[in-house]
Amino acid sequence: MLILLVGSGVTLAVTSARLHALDGVSSAELTQAARHAARAGDAALGQWVRRTEAQYASLRVFLVDRAGRELLGRPLPVRLQDWVQLNLAQTVALWEGGPASAGPAVHRAHVPVPDSWWNVPAIESAGGGVHFALFLPFDSSAYEVLGVPHVLVLLFLCAVCVSGLACWVVARHIMRPVLGVQQGLRSLARGELGARMGPGLAGRSDELGALAADFDATAQRLQELVSAQELLLRDVSHELRSPLTRLRLALELARRGGPGMPAQLDRIERECARLDLLTGQVLRLARLREPRAAARAPLDLAALVGDTVADVAYEAEAAGKAVAWQPPRQPVLLHGAAAELSSMLENVLRNALRFTPRGGQVDVGLELQGGAVALSVRDRGPGIAPEHLDQVFAPFFQADLSRASGHTGAGLGLPIAQRVAQRHAGEIRLVNRAGGGLRVEIVLPC
Structure with a gap:
């Protein structure tokens, strides 16, 4: 859509500039210049057509003879082809056999065609031939301006610039969150479990926002698991220290012998059973924390x-x-x-x-x-x-x-x-x- 708008704007600007370039040109002046050139023959008239079109890029000059042939042999635009088929014969008839009272100077100057918007000047050359001059500021199509080479180049450059800018914006819009996720993953790999994408990225409503939210959830879960493991290890160490201390004390008392030895041996047996129970429960809890489910x-x-x-x-x-x-x-x-x-x-x-x-x-x-x-x-x-x-x-x-x-x-x-x-x-x-x-x-x- 942006490329279409820019292209339309460029086309309208070029069209307006071409129209303004013809502000100082009138069909009467062109007709007079053409008749002056025609005094030297058809070749000079053709050279005048080329010079005029080169001077005014928006102007097209077509000189058609009685048979409908263009002086320079160029194909006629569609509009002129229709005019030749419908009005050329009538125009020639009016030019050759106009009212006697009008005099040759009148009917040989301009030939008005009834029921037509054309006012066609007749150009007589030195050899006696006659051409009917048709001046067109544009070709037969409303998109004639697209045929101008520099306009096509300008439109292509505009399309490349607009599409390049749009692609850069889209790429930046996509790559910045992706780079943020990549940086977060690198932080997790370094052991920085507190890395998060933040609400700015995780709050987006597109797929990148969902990716950032999943990253935050994963990082949060990893942090919780690691913290739980560290807490479990610390608690296990604390729980093991007390029975081990009692075991050591009971063992020391048992080594001294005496009547209290059976009681100390019973204490050692109880502490060993307690350690066995504690170890079994810790191992069971650790197995239950594994994601793999039992059969x-x-x-x-x-x-x-x-x-x-x-x-x-x-x-x-x-x-x-x-x-x-x-x-x-x-x-x-x-x-x-x-x-x-x-x-x-x-x-x-x-x-x-x-x-x-x-x-x-x-x-x-x-x-x-x-x-x-x-x-x-x-x-x-x-x-x-x-x-x-x-x-x-x-x-x-x-x-x-x-x-x-x-x-x-x-x-x-x-x-x-x-x-x-x-x-x-x-x-x-x-x-x-x-x-x-x-x-x-x-x-x-x-």
Whole structure:
């Protein structure tokens, strides 16, 4: 569109300039000059035509004889060809046999053609021939100006300049964001995980904006993963230091011998078991953070919950606690990894039993909610402070170690359960019960 507008403007400017170049030229002066040249014959008249057209680039002079032939042998424009076919014979007849009263000087000077806009001067040469002069400021087409060589060159240069400028603007519009993304990727490669494209680029509504937004999301996710790994490594180191310190102390006391040696050996055994449990939970959480999902298959969640409850209830009975489970009347089918789901429920149940006082009970329920299944675990413990409900899913987070006597957990049970739920496109929610205790609800798609 821009090239079309520029080309039209150039064409109109050239056309206007060509028209203004003929302001000082009249057909009467041209006729008089042509008759003067015709006194020397047709050759001199032809030379005059060439000189005149060279002097006035916008002017075309055509001299047509009685047979319709042009003096210089040039093809006639379409308009003149139509005039020759329709009016030449009548013009010749008027010139040869005009009214006697008009006199030769009149009818041999200008021949008015009825029903025509032409006023054709007749040019008699020295040899007795006659030509009818037709002066055209333009050719037969309205686009005659495009036939002028310098106009075509000018239009070509304008098209090249406009298209080059447009291409430069488009290329800059595209390359600047691409270079920004490239620079951001190089920053990520150098370990600068805080690199972002910013709202100016990510806020664009085109594909480059989507690319920048994806880059920011990727960089944010990488930063979160690296930060989580660093935090996990720091927390694991902190959690391992305490049992290792106790092990070292118990080992030193055991080396001294005496009646306290059996107690120290028991302490060493407990600390080793605690380290083994902690290491297993850390490894399980690390595996759950991997993007590769475990093998999944159709399974009956009700049967899986029943088996897990039976295993945990056996241990709860030994601690003076109980697990109440009312299975649904029909199977609850979903597609998932049985081992991961069993581990998730086991962690939640053990966590509930840990904070349930002796003689208390943990209730387990399973029900369908539209296209999802809700698994709930309700305990009679002290609950969790409202400000800590979202923080307990962080690895090793422990809001209050005094809530349960003999607490030996490392704070990895709920993070493992949340990760399993997320890998099954579900979610896990914690709600404090009105009568005391905590309700853990796990929602999974069927």
